[in-house]
Amino acid sequence: MDPSRKRRIRLGVALSTAVLLAAALVYTSFSASSEAVKPSQLVAQAVPGRNYHLTGKVVNGSIRHDGGVTWFKVRDRDATTSAKAVEIRYTGSVPDPFANGREVIVDVKKGTAGDYIGAPDSLITKCPSKFSAKTKQT
Amino acid sequence: MEVILIILALAVVVWVVSGPLRRAERPEAASAARRAGLQAAKEAKYREIRDAELDWRTGKLSERDYREQDRRLRAEAVEILRELDELD
Amino acid sequence: MAVVGRACLIIAFVVSIYGVGAAIHGARPGNRRFAESARRSVYAIAGLVTFSFAILEGAFLTSNFSFVTVVTHSSTTTPFFYKAAAAWSSQEGSLLLWAFLLSVWSSVVLTITRNRLRDVTPYATAVLLGFATFFLGLLVFTNSPFDTVAGPAPVEGSGLNPLLRHPSMMTHPIALYSGYTLAAVPFAFAIGALIARRIDAEWIAATRRFALGSWLALGIGLLLGARWSYVELGWGGYWAWDPVENAALLPWLTATALIHSIQIQEKRGMLKIWNVSLTLATGTLAIVGTFLVRSGILDSIHAFVEQGNEIAWLFTGLICVMCAGSIALVVSRRALLASENRIEALLSREAVFLMNNLVLVALTFVVFWGTFFPLISEALTGEKHALGPPWFGKYIVPLTIILAVLSGIGPVLSWRRATGLNARRNFAIPILLAGAAVVVSLALGGGRSLGAELMFAACAFLLGCVGQEFWRGTRARRAMSGEALPVALVSLVRRNRRRYGGYLVHAGVALLFVGIAASSAFQHVITPTLQVGQTAHVGGYAIHYDRPTGTITTKGGRLERINLGSDLTVRQGGKVVTRLHTERGYYPTDDSSLGVVSRYFEGEQTSEVGLKAGARRDIWTVVSPDTDPLRPIISQGDKVFGDAKNLPPSMGAALLGQAIRGIVNRYERNPPPAQFRFIVSPLVSWIWFGALVILFGGAISIWPPPGGATRRVRARYLARVGRESAATTS
Numbered sequence: 018m019d020p021s022r023k024r025r026i027r028l029g030v031a032l033s034t035a036v037l038l039a040a041a042l043v044y045t046s047f048s049a050s051s052e053a054v055k056p057s058q059l060v061a062q063a064v065p066g067r068n069y070h071l072t073g074k075v076v077n078g079s080i081r082h083d084g085g086v087t088w089f090k091v092r093d094r095d096a097t098t099s100a101k102a103v104e105i106r107y108t109g110s111v112p113d114p115f116a117n118g119r120e121v122i123v124d125v126k127k128g129t130a131g132d133y134i135g136a137p138d139s140l141i142t143k144c145p146s147k148f149s150a151k152t153k154q155t
Numbered sequence: 156m157e158v159i160l161i162i163l164a165l166a167v168v169v170w171v172v173s174g175p176l177r178r179a180e181r182p183e184a185a186s187a188a189r190r191a192g193l194q195a196a197k198e199a200k201y202r203e204i205r206d207a208e209l210d211w212r213t214g215k216l217s218e219r220d221y222r223e224q225d226r227r228l229r230a231e232a233v234e235i236l237r238e239l240d241e242l243d
Numbered sequence: 244m245a246v247v248g249r250a251c252l253i254i255a256f257v258v259s260i261y262g263v264g265a266a267i268h269g270a271r272p273g274n275r276r277f278a279e280s281a282r283r284s285v286y287a288i289a290g291l292v293t294f295s296f297a298i299l300e301g302a303f304l305t306s307n308f309s310f311v312t313v314v315t316h317s318s319t320t321t322p323f324f325y326k327a328a329a330a331w332s333s334q335e336g337s338l339l340l341w342a343f344l345l346s347v348w349s350s351v352v353l354t355i356t357r358n359r360l361r362d363v364t365p366y367a368t369a370v371l372l373g374f375a376t377f378f379l380g381l382l383v384f385t386n387s388p389f390d391t392v393a394g395p396a397p398v399e400g401s402g403l404n405p406l407l408r409h410p411s412m413m414t415h416p417i418a419l420y421s422g423y424t425l426a427a428v429p430f431a432f433a434i435g436a437l438i439a440r441r442i443d444a445e446w447i448a449a450t451r452r453f454a455l456g457s458w459l460a461l462g463i464g465l466l467l468g469a470r471w472s473y474v475e476l477g478w479g480g481y482w483a484w485d486p487v488e489n490a491a492l493l494p495w496l497t498a499t500a501l502i503h504s505i506q507i508q509e510k511r512g513m514l515k516i517w518n519v520s521l522t523l524a525t526g527t528l529a530i531v532g533t534f535l536v537r538s539g540i541l542d543s544i545h546a547f548v549e550q551g552n553e554i555a556w557l558f559t560g561l562i563c564v565m566c567a568g569s570i571a572l573v574v575s576r577r578a579l580l581a582s583e584n585r586i587e588a589l590l591s592r593e594a595v596f597l598m599n600n601l602v603l604v605a606l607t608f609v610v611f612w613g614t615f616f617p618l619i620s621e622a623l624t625g626e627k628h629a630l631g632p633p634w635f636g637k638y639i640v641p642l643t644i645i646l647a648v649l650s651g652i653g654p655v656l657s658w659r660r661a662t663g664l665n666a667r668r669n670f671a672i673p674i675l676l677a678g679a680a681v682v683v684s685l686a687l688g689g690g691r692s693l694g695a696e697l698m699f700a701a702c703a704f705l706l707g708c709v710g711q712e713f714w715r716g717t718r719a720r721r722a723m724s725g726e727a728l729p730v731a732l733v734s735l736v737r738r739n740r741r742r743y744g745g746y747l748v749h750a751g752v753a754l755l756f757v758g759i760a761a762s763s764a765f766q767h768v769i770t771p772t773l774q775v776g777q778t779a780h781v782g783g784y785a786i787h788y789d790r791p792t793g794t795i796t797t798k799g800g801r802l803e804r805i806n807l808g809s810d811l812t813v814r815q816g817g818k819v820v821t822r823l824h825t826e827r828g829y830y831p832t833d834d835s836s837l838g839v840v841s842r843y844f845e846g847e848q849t850s851e852v853g854l855k856a857g858a859r860r861d862i863w864t865v866v867s868p869d870t871d872p873l874r875p876i877i878s879q880g881d882k883v884f885g886d887a888k889n890l891p892p893s894m895g896a897a898l899l900g901q902a903i904r905g906i907v908n909r910y911e912r913n914p915p916p917a918q919f920r921f922i923v924s925p926l927v928s929w930i931w932f933g934a935l936v937i938l939f940g941g942a943i944s945i946w947p948p949p950g951g952a953t954r955r956v957r958a959r960y961l962a963r964v965g966r967e968s969a970a971t972t973s
Contacts, residue, residue, distance in 0.1 A: 031601065035601075046612060049630060049634045050616060051631070084772055111477075111867065112544075113477045114404075124631070139631075143542075144404065
C-alpha cells in the first residue's frame with residue numbers, strides 16, 4: 018500500500034472515530050440531562066418521576082431540619098411573593114452558605130404523591146454576591 | 156495634593172512613552188529577521204542531534220538507525236550553518 | 244486618593260489606545276521607534292495600573308470606608324491577611340487584578356523579547372494592548388473600583404464572606420488569573436506571527452515558554468481551588484464539574500496539547516496548523532473562562548455576580564472578535580502553515596503525540612459541551628437542560644485512561660520511525676508492572692470498579708515507562724561520564740531539562756490519576772446523627788463522638804465567631820488511629836430585623852473540617868450541630884435585650900457576652916444529637932502529591948539552561964559539524 022493511501026485510511030479512521038464520539042456525546046447529553054427549571058415552571062409542568070435541575074432562592078423561614086432530612090422552600094429568583102414556591106424534601110450534604118434568601122441549585126424529582134424530593138448530595142448554594150448579611154426579602 | 160499626583164503621573168507617562176519618538180530612527184539590517192530565524196533553527200537542530208544520541212544510548216534506537224539519523228541531522232545542521240554564513 | 248486611582252486608570256486607557264496604533268504603525272520597516280514607543284506604553288500602563296492597585300489595597304488595609312468596594316467587602320474585624328485578599332473579591336477589584344497581571348506579564352514578555360522576533364513583536368504588542376484596552380475600558384466605564392460613598396463614610400463595613408477566609412483566597416485567584424493572562428501572551432504572538440508570516444523556529448521556541456508558563460499557572464490555580472474545596476468546604480469533594488471549574492480546565496487542556504505538538508513542529512516541521520490553532524484556542528478559552536466567572540451566564544456555585552449584567556455582552560463581543568479574527572488569519576495564511584514532512588510510521592513518537600493530542604482535544608470538547616450544554620440545549624430546543632458529574636465521568640474516564648497509556652508509550656519511542664524490536668523490549672517491564680498493579684488492586688478489593696482497575700493498570704504502565712527512562716538515562720550518563728549514580732541522575736536532568744522535566748510531569752499525572760480513581764471509586768460516605776458517646780462505623784473504622792465543644796472567638800474585644808463542635812476518636816480494630824476535632828463556626832450578622840441574640844446564630848456559617856490525611860487514606864469529618872433546642876433561650880434573650888433599650892452600651896455589651904457564653908455552655912452541658920458527615924477516602928493524598936510532582940516537573944522543564952552550558956555544547960557541536968563539513972567538501 019503506498020504511503021498516501023495509508024494516510025488517507027488513517028485520516029478516514031480518525032475522522033470516523035471523531036464523528037462517532039461526537040454523535041455519542043450529543044445523543045447521551047440530551048438523554049442524560051435534566052431540564053433546568055425555576056420553581057414556577059416546576060409547579061406548572063413537572064412530570065412525576067422525571068429529574069429536574071431546579072434553581073431559585075430559599076424562602077425566608079422555610080428551612081426545617083428533621084434528623085437527616087432538610088425541608089425548605091424554593092421560589093423564583095425574581096419573585097416578589099412566595100406564592101409559587103416549591104417545598105423540597107432533601108437528604109445529604111448541606112453546603113455552608115445555605116441560608117434564608119440564598120440562591121440554590123438542587124436536582125429534584127416529583128414524587129407520586131405530588132411532593133418534590135431532592136436528589137441526595139445535589140444541593141449547591143451559590144456564593145453570595147456582595148457577601149453582605151442583609152437578605153431581607155420574602 | 157491629588158491633582159499634583161495626577162499631573163505627575165501624566166508627565167512621567169508622556170515622557171516615557173514618547174522617548175523613542177524623540178530619537179532618530181536606527182537603521183536595521185534587513186536580514187536581521189532571517190538571521191534570528193536561522194539561529195533558532197540551528198539551536199533546535201543541535202538539540203535534535205543530542206536527543207538522537209540520548210535515544211540511542213537509552214535503547215530506543217538501534218545503532219544502525221541512530222547512525223543514519225545522526226548523519227542526516229548533521230547534514231541538515233551544516234546546511235543551516237551555510238545559510239547563516241551566506242548572510243554575513 | 245480614589246480620584247488619583249481613577250485618573251490613573253483613565254490615563255492608562257488612553258495610553259493603551261495610543262499604544263495599539265503606535266504598535267501597528269511601528270510594524271512597518273523604518274518605524275522601529277513607534278514599536279518601541281508602544282512597548283513603553285505597556286510599561287507605562289503597568290506602572291499606572293500597579294499604582295491604582297496599590298491605592299485600592301491601601302484603602303482595604305486601612306479600612307477606608309469611603310470606597311464603596313471597601314465598605315461592601317471588608318470590615319474592621321477582618322484579619323489583615325484577608326483584608327488584602329478582599330481587594331479582589333469584588334467584580335471591580337478582580338477586573339483590576341486581571342488588568343494588573345496582564346500588564347505585568349506583558350511587560351516581562353516584551354522585555355525578554357525586545358531584541359527578538361522583530362517583525363512579530365509589534366503586532367503582538369498591539370494585541371496585548373488591545374486586551375488592556377478592553378479591561379481598562381471596563382474599569383473606567385462600567386465597573387470602577389474607585390467609586391466613593393455619597394455623604395460621610397460609614398463606620399463599619401459588611402465584612403468578607405467567612406467562606407473566603409482561607410489562605411487559598413490569597414493565592415487561588417492570583418494563580419488562575421496569572422494563568423489566564425499568561426495565555427494571552429502566546430495568543431498575541433501567534434496573531435503577530437501569522438500577520439508577519441513568520442511561523443518559524445524562532446516563533447515556536449518563544450511560544451513554548453509562554454505556553455508552559457500559562458499551563459503551570461493554570462495548573463496551580465486549579466490545584467489550589469481543588470484543595471480549598473476539599474479542606475474548607477463542607478462537602479468533602481475536590482471537583483464538581485462546576486462551570487467555573489471547567490472554564491479553567493479548558494485552556495489547561497489545550498495548553499497541554501500545545502506543549503506536546505510544539506515539539507513536533509520543532510523536530511519535524513509538522514503540525515503548524517495545530518500549533519497555531521491550539522495557541523489561539525488557549526487564549527480564547529482563557530477569555531471565555533474569565534467571561535464565565537464574571538458574567539453569571541451559567542448557574543454555578545461560583546456565582547459572584549447577578550446575572551444579565553452588561554459585562555456579559557461586552558465579553559461575548561470580544562470572544563467573537565477573537566474567534567473570527569483567528570479563523571480568518573489561519574485560513575488566509577494556510578499556505579505558510581503547510582507541513583514540511585509527513586508521519587512516516589505509526590510506531591513513532593510523533594504519531595503517538597498526535598494521538599495524544601487528539602485525545603486531549605476530545606477531552607476539551609467533552610468538557611466544553613457539558614459546560615455549555617444549558618445554553619446549547621436552550622438554543623436548540625428552547626428548554627434549558629443541565630448535565631451532572633455522572634455524564635462527565637462517562638467520557639472523561641475512558642479518555643484519561645487512554646491518555647495515561649499514550650503518555651507512557653510516546654516517550655519510549657523514537658522520532659520518525661522506532662525500531663520495532665527495541666520497542667517490544669522496552670515495553671516488557673511496564674506491561675508487567677501494569678499486570679502486577681491489577682493483581683494487587685484486585686487482592687485489595689478493587690474489583691468493584693472496572694474504570695478504576697483500568698486506570699491503575701494504565702498508570703502503573705506509565706510509571707514503569709517513566710522509571711525506565713530515568714534508569715536508562717542515568718545509566719547512559721554514567722557510561723559517558725563515570726559519575727556515581729545519584730550525580731549522574733542530577734546531571735542527566737540538568738542537561739536535558741525539557742525531556743526529564745516532562746517525564747516527571749507524566750509521573751505526577753500518573754499519581755494524580757490513581758488518587759482520583761481510588762478516591763472516587765472506593766469512597767465510603769455516611770451521614771449519621773450521633774448522640775454523645777455513640778459510635779458510627781465507616782470504611783472499616785469506628786468513629787466515636789467523645790464530647791461536644793463550645794468556644795467563642797473574639798478579636799479586639801469583639802465577638803468574631805461562635806464555635807459549636809465535637810471531639811471524635813477514630814479506632815480501627817480497637818486501636819486508636821487518631822483524634823479529630825470538627826466544628827461549625829457561626830458568624831454574627833448585622834441584620835437589624837433579627838433579635839440581638841439571634842444575630843449571633845443566624846449569620847454566615849462555616850465548617851471546620853476534621854481531617855486525618857494519610858498516604859493510604861483520608862478520614863474526613865464535618866458536623867452540623869442542632870441548634871433548635873437552643874432556640875427558646877435565644878428568643879428569650881432577644882426579648883430581654885429588646886426590652887432593655889436604655890442600658891448603657893458597655894454594660895449591654897458585657898451582659899450580651901455573658902448571655903452568649905451561657906448559651907454556648909448550655910450546648911456543651913446538654914448537647915442534642917448532632918448530624919455528622921464522615922468520609923473515608925483512599926489515596927486522596929496521592930492527588931496533592933502527584934500535583935506537586937507535576938508542578939516540580941513543569942518548573943524543571945521551563946527553567947532555561949545555564950548560558951555557559953549552552954555555549955560549551957554549541958562550541959563542541961560546531962567543531963564536530965565543522966569538521967564534517969570540511970570532510971565532505973574536501
